[in-house]
Amino acid sequence: MGNVSQKVFSVMHYVANKVQRPAVVLLYHRVTTLQQDPQELSVTPANFNAQLTHLASDYHVLDADRFLYHVKNKKPFPERSVFITFDDGYADNYHEALPLLTKHEVPALFYITTSKINTNYELWWDDLERILLTDGNLPPELHITINGQSWQYATGTLTAIRQTYYALQQVLRFCKPAMIESAMEQLYEWSGKDANGRASHRLMTWEEVKAMGGANYATIGCHTHRHPAVGMLSYEEQYTEIGMSKEILEGALGTPQEHFSYPFGGRKFLGSKRYYNADSIKACKALGLQLVTANYYGQVHTWSNPYALPRILVRDWPIDVFRRHMQQFFKY
Ligand SMILES: [Zn+2]
Structure with missing residues (x-):
């Protein structure tokens, strides 16, 4: 994105956020310490702990039901509303993130990819x-x-x-x-390496997913079965990929699944490449999903599309950097 369009984009967000108080959806993937993290998807437990301390004291962190209520009923959000989400279903979500969320009494939604649960294969x-x-x-x-x-x-x-x-x-x-x-x-x-994955990169087991589903500060959502960019699939394939993860999670947890996030989820694309498209939204609606998040920069307002809500990716930011970013997210 060029400089001029970047500025126009910022101005648009600024005006929208002046017209109505926004909510900001944060996107995390992992809370753990890794030897290397080339995709920069992991936040260290120390930084996550500090981020939660800040969120709990200075922001209004909504749980999944509350966030859904505001989006569905088009009710303006309380001041400084934040919604925390995690993608993919890594084991550290249960072992490292959940204890910290519980300690700070801060809720989060965990979107789970189902195909590799109870295997030792990595994504x-x-x-x-x-x-x-x-x-x-x-x-x-x-x-x-x-x-x-x-x-x-x-x-x-x-x-x-x-x-x-x-x-x-x-x-x-x-x-x-x-x-x-x-x-x-x-x-x-x-x-010459085989398919057996590392313990450090494993996903939650079914036992862990179920324990997560029953925890006070966690809600479970779907994230497809095999994590494809659904925008590259036919409508039928999308319906199956999304529907399978929903059906499998409902079978295991015994509760209806209302939440979904698009794998990758970006709005940027090259040529014919799409992370999601109009068929994705159609499939989510046909499957009875209520709230769907993507992965592009923006804030949520009452006029936002509940089937492609923006989320802001959180990096392994120390607290001063996180604090600054949070202020910025609410402005533009
Ligand atoms: Zn993902």
């Missing part, structure tokens, strides 16, 4: 990191076929490997689940 972007960026001798070149197309990547130096990792991330995130699986199979074969 594909973590798997890609494990294969390319952790110890092991890799061949100097990678030849891989993705979606019928041949790709060649240099993997002879650490810099080349890192570039290959980021390049593959970009390609695979717009592929259908079967193509991602096929690419991963080729990568296991090529690297």
Whole structure:
């Protein structure tokens, strides 16, 4: 986004937030300490603890029911309303984030990807990191076929490997689940590493998901079965991917699922690449989902579309940086 449009964008947000008090939806993925975090998705427990202290004292953190009530009934939010969400369903959400949320009496919503629960397989972007960026001798070149197309990547130096990792991330995130699986199979074969994942990157077990669902400061939501960019799928495929995670979670938890977040969820796209589209919204409505969040910068107002609400990604910010960002989020 260029400078001029960035300014216009900021002015629009500023005016909207002056017209009506907004709510801000925060997006987290992980609360833990990792050796490396190339996607920058993890917040350390110390920083998360400090962030929660600040939110609990200076903001109005709504739980999922309350947030849904305001969005559905188009009721303006209380001053400085914040809604906390987590994507993907990592085990640390239960072991590290939930105890801190409980301690601060701050609620959050956890969107769960269902296909790898109770397995020791990692989500594909973590798997890609494990294969390319952790110890092991890799061949100097990678030849891989993705979606019928041949790709060649240099993997002879650490810099080349890192570039290959980021390049593959970009390609695979717009592929259908079967193509991602096929690419991963080729990568296991090529690297000599198998599909068994790391304990540090595992997802919650069913036992943990159920305990999370029963916890005072947690609500469970859906995040598809296999985490594809649903905008790349047909309507029927989208309906199945989203519907499967909903059905599986309802079966396990025994409660109706109303919440969903789009995998990746960005509004930016290249050419025909989409993280979600009009069919995604149609599928969510047909499945009876009530509140759906995306992943693009913005604030929530009574006029926001409840099937593609903006969320703001939180990084591993120390408290002074977090405090500054929060002030900014409410302005524009
Ligand atoms: Zn996700």
